[in-house]
Amino acid sequence: MSEQIKAIFDKHDIKITNARSSILEVLKNAHTPLNYEQIKEKMETMMDKATFYRNIAKFESLGIVHKFESDDRKWYFELSTSIHAHFICEECHQIKCIDVSMGEVEGDVKSIVLKGTCKACK
Amino acid sequence: MSEQIKAIFDKHDIKITNARSSILEVLKNAHTPLNYEQIKEKMETMMDKATFYRNIAKFESLGIVHKFESDDRKWYFELSTSIHAHFICEECHQIKCIDVSMGEVEGDVKSIVLKGTCKACK
DNA sequence: TAGTGCAATGCAACTTAGTTGTAACTTAAT
DNA sequence: ATTAAGTTACAACTAAGTTGCATTGCACTA
Ligand SMILES: [Mn+2]
Ligand SMILES: [Mn+2]
Ligand SMILES: [Zn+2]
Ligand SMILES: [Zn+2]
Numbered sequence: 001m002s003e004q005i006k007a008i009f010d011k012h013d014i015k016i017t018n019a020r021s022s023i024l025e026v027l028k029n030a031h032t033p034l035n036y037e038q039i040k041e042k043m044e045t046m047m048d049k050a051t052f053y054r055n056i057a058k059f060e061s062l063g064i065v066h067k068f069e070s071d072d073r074k075w076y077f078e079l080s081t082s083i084h085a086h087f088i089c090e091e092c093h094q095i096k097c098i099d100v101s102m103g104e105v106e107g108d109v110k111s112i113v114l115k116g117t118c119k120a121c122k
Numbered sequence: 123m124s125e126q127i128k129a130i131f132d133k134h135d136i137k138i139t140n141a142r143s144s145i146l147e148v149l150k151n152a153h154t155p156l157n158y159e160q161i162k163e164k165m166e167t168m169m170d171k172a173t174f175y176r177n178i179a180k181f182e183s184l185g186i187v188h189k190f191e192s193d194d195r196k197w198y199f200e201l202s203t204s205i206h207a208h209f210i211c212e213e214c215h216q217i218k219c220i221d222v223s224m225g226e227v228e229g230d231v232k233s234i235v236l237k238g239t240c241k242a243c244k
Numbered sequence: 245t246a247g248t249g250c251a252a253t254g255c256a257a258c259t260t261a262g263t264t265g266t267a268a269c270t271t272a273a274t
Numbered sequence: 275a276t277t278a279a280g281t282t283a284c285a286a287c288t289a290a291g292t293t294g295c296a297t298t299g300c301a302c303t304a
Contacts, residue, residue, distance in 0.1 A: 015300080015301095019252080020252095035290095047254085048253070049292095050254070050255080050292075050293080053290090054253085068237070069193070071191070073195070087231075090232070098227065100227065101224070102223070102224055105209065105222065106220075107209065107211065107243075108239045110212070111237040112237075113234070113237075114233065114234050116229050116230045117232070119229045122229060137270085137271060137272075137279095137281075138271085139270075139280095141282075142281095157261095169282080169283085172264080172284080172285095173283070175262060195260085195261065195290085195291080197261080245304100246303105248301105248302085248304100249302090249303105251298105251299090252297105252299075252300090253296105253299090254295105254297080254298095255294105255295095255296090257292105257294085258291105258292075259290105259291085259292070260288105260291095261288105261290100262287105262288085262289095263289105264288090265284105265285095266284095267283095267284095268281105268283085269280105269283095270280080271278105272277105272278100272279095273277090273278095273279105
C-alpha cells in the first residue's frame with residue numbers, strides 16, 4: 001500500500017482492508033475518472049459489487065472520493081482533488097479533466113460536468 | 123396546439139401526433155427542466171413510457187429537446203434554448219437554470235451541469 | 245489465549261429508469 | 275378511399291446500483 005493511501009486511512013481513522021486499499025490504489029494510479037467495471041478490471045483484490053459500492057459511498061461521505069454521472073448512466077469516480085471540471089465527449093465517450101474559470105455562482109459548487117463533442121471528434 | 127409547437131413540427135417535418143404535441147406543450151410551459159414522472163403528471167394525453175422515450179429521443183436528435191442527468195439517476199428534459207448551465211442542489215434536489223461565463227474550452231460544449239449546495243440549503 | 249462486540253464482506257434477491265420486439269393502429273399523401 | 279410508412283401500446287427485458295442477512299475478520303479485554 002502506497003504512502004499516499006496509507007495517509008488517507010490515517011487521516012480519516014477508518015479500518016484498513018484489502019478491498020478499500022485496492023479501490024483507492026486503482027484510483028490513485030488512474031489519470032482519468034473510472035467507472036465500476038473499469039476499476040474492477042484494474043483491481044488486485046476481487047470483491048463483490050456490493051462491497052465496492054458500500055466502500056465508495058463511505059469514501060464519498062468522507063470526501064475522499066468524488067463521483068459524477070456520465071452520459072452512459074454510469075458513475076465515474078476519482079480521488080478528490082482541487083475542484084475542476086470534466087468534459088465528456090458524446091461521440092467517443094472520453095472524459096477529460098479540465099480547468100474552467102467560471103463567473104460567480106450562487107451556492108457551493110462541488111462538481112462541474114460539460115458535455116459535447118471533443119476536438120478530435122469534431 | 124400552440125403556435126410555437128406548431129412551428130416546431132413545421133420546421134422539422136415530422137408527423138403531428140397527440141403524444142408529441144402533448145410532450146412539447148408541457149415542456150413549453152415549464153420553467154425548469156422536468157423528468158419523465160413530472161412530465162407524465164402534467165400531460166393531457168396518456169401514453170406509454172416507451173412512446174414517451176422514443177419521442178424524446180427523436181426530439182433530441184433533431185435538437186428540439188435537450189436532456190441531462192441529475193444526481194437521482196433520472197434524465198431531465200427542457201426545450202432547447204441558447205446554451206446555459208444548470209445548477210443542481212444535492213440537498214433539496216432543485217434545478218436552476220443559470221448563466222455562467224466560462225473560459226475557453228476545447229471542443230463544442232452542449233451541456234453544462236454544476237452540482238453542489240444551493241444558497242437556501244447552505 | 246480465549247471470549248466478546250462490532251464493522252466489513254459475500255451472496256442473492258431486489259429496484260427502477262430506461263430499452264426493445266412486435267402486432268395493431270394513425271397519419272399524410274395520392 | 276387506398277396505401278405505405280411511421281407511430282403506438284403492451285409486455286418482456288436490461289443493467290447499474292441497492293438492500294437484507296448470514297458469515298467472517300478484526301480489535302479490545304479478561
Ligand atoms: Mn478529474
Ligand atoms: Mn435550463
Ligand atoms: Zn470525442
Ligand atoms: Zn438546495
